[in-house]
Amino acid sequence: MGNSSSAPAPTGTRQEQAQTKLTQLIRANHATYAVLYHDRRFHNHLPHLLGSAYLLGASAGQLAELYEAKTSDLEQWREDNPDEVTADDWVDLCGRREYQRGFRDYFDEEMMEYNYDWRRVVAKYLLAEDGRLLNALAADVAHPLIHLAYAVELDSAELAVEALTLAAVCYSPYTSLVGDFVAAAPTGTERDPLAVLSTLRTVPELGFTATLNVDAATDTYARVLDDDVLPHIERALHALDTVDASDALERITRACATLLTATHPDDRVVFDFYLLHALTAAHAAQVVLPLFAGHERALVGALWLHVILLYVAVQRPSVRPERDSRYVMPAGESWETVTELALSGPQRQDVHYVKALRALRWMDGIYSPQEHEFLRPASKFAREKVEFAFGAAKADRGVQLDAAP
Incomplete structure (x- = not known):
């Protein structure tokens, strides 16, 4: 019975x-x-x-x-x-x-x-x-x-x-920068978000994060409106070409995928916790875009400010896409094998691990990717992520406060 x-x-x-x-x-x-x-x-x-x-x-x-x-x-x-x-x-x-x-x-x-x-x-x-x-x-x-x-x-x-x-x-008051961004006519001419970020690597005033840990972003947010910091943040915020908000959003999103997997030291593969949030936020902005008809630039401004601040918070590492291109995927790697790792692998309960892989797969489906543009970094992240870093390796950071100009 x-x-x-x-x-x-x-x-x-x-x-x-x-x-x-x-x-x-x-x-x-x-x-x-x-x-x-x-x-x-x-x-x-x-x-x-x-x-x-x-x-x-x-x-x-x-x-x-x-x-x-x-x-x-x-x-x-x-x-x-x-x-x-x-x-x-x-x-x-x-x-x-x-x-x-x-x-x-x-x-x-x-x-x-x-x-x-x-x-x-x-x-x-x-x-x-x-x-x-x-x-x-x-x-x-x-x-x-x-x-x-x-x-x-x-x-x-x-x-x-x-x-x-x-x-x-x-x-927080610093988010008012998004409103200022929207109020100003778009004047930026740089198409590549990574090129804008690279200009921040040589700014001594931005090397202020005292410790690279879970409070790194909070430390950065607290300094955004300081007189010696704000002009550099605003310059980067307005430097990007955002006349076509949808196109700008795609460029930022592609750049965020590279930020996650191509900013580690050459001698050690490690992925940054905060730069992962740039990727998942970019994915999120694409998803919610239809809700913001008539307010697309505000959404782009919010995302772009977020990316800039995270890049500063982790000490402005170099971004080298060749770090991804050198990665050799296992034979037979596919989105199915990567998804299996996300759902059944040893890190399946790590929300950031699963979110990042899902975001990369989503990007592969919505854009017109070059060969393995998103699958390769997804495979790299899925198979080589052990633990997260909170900031780039010391030798790879941008100029610090005590560095020569």
């Missing part, structure tokens, strides 16, 4: 089962776990991991395994602040991380008001006249932007609420 208490066998196709499980897990995460944890410094990446794995073809069982493995790191929602966020004060509370619960509740209520038409809610807040939340997509290593892309790809109101919450609580 069978066990009468056993769960019923799942119904539907493998993909339908995975979709149902994904929806359940995203809703459970939304209701249970905060978007920020560890003193509100770390971001809840669980939806990124679940979404990437699902879009790469993970089964319902694989998604459940990831959820169980990663929720132990998170923190459950708590009443960070007793005051609610309202339509009258939400603008004033932007940048206040202790209000993350209040903002989530506020945007949840907005979703109910709009009958869960999350695109209308996103448009209402991101495309508002002052551009506050749109600019903030670039904040906190672009996590609000990355989160929004998963809302788009998975058609999820819960993830849209979380993306708006992140944009609100991660808002």
Whole structure:
């Protein structure tokens, strides 16, 4: 006799089962776990991991395994602040991380008001006249932007609420540079984003990051508006040709793929944690572009500022594409073999590992790549990534403060 208490066998196709499980897990995460944890410094990446794995073809069982493995790191929602966020004060509370619960509740209520038409809610807040939340997509290593892309790809109101919450609580004054970028007529003539970044390697004033660790980006953001730093950031921001925003976005995205896999020292292959966020943010910007009709340059400005600041944060390493071209892929390498590593390999629970591989595969599908343009770096990253670095090797950094001009 069978066990009468056993769960019923799942119904539907493998993909339908995975979709149902994904929806359940995203809703459970939304209701249970905060978007920020560890003193509100770390971001809840669980939806990124679940979404990437699902879009790469993970089964319902694989998604459940990831959820169980990663929720132990998170923190459950708590009443960070007793005051609610309202339509009258939400603008004033932007940048206040202790209000993350209040903002989530506020945007949840907005979703109910709009009958869960999350695109209308996103448009209402991101495309508002002052551009506050749109600019903030670039904040906190672009996590609000990355989160929004998963809302788009998975058609999820819960993830849209979380993306708006992140944009609100991660808002910082330096993101106003995006608004300045949009307000100014595009005058840049350089087509190659990597060429613009290379001009920053010889600027002594930008060698200020004291330590290369998980706080490197925070250290950089804190200095952006300093008088000795701001002119160089603005010059780079405006140097790129962005007249055609869609074309500029593609050029930035291709450059970000190279930044991840071609900035390591010649004698040691190691991948930078922050430059990976340039890649995943560029992928995200391409995904959300249809939401920003009439505001495309703002999205490009937010992404480009993000890339510039990350490049500065990791001490402006040299970018040498030949480092990728020298990599020899294993015989028979394909997107199927790389995807298998992402879903079933030893690093399948590393959200950044899975996200990067998924972004590269997505780029291969949407662009007209040259031979192995994205597969080669994906193979290299999938097979040679052991741990992340936080900044380039010392010998490969740009000029430091105490260096000769």
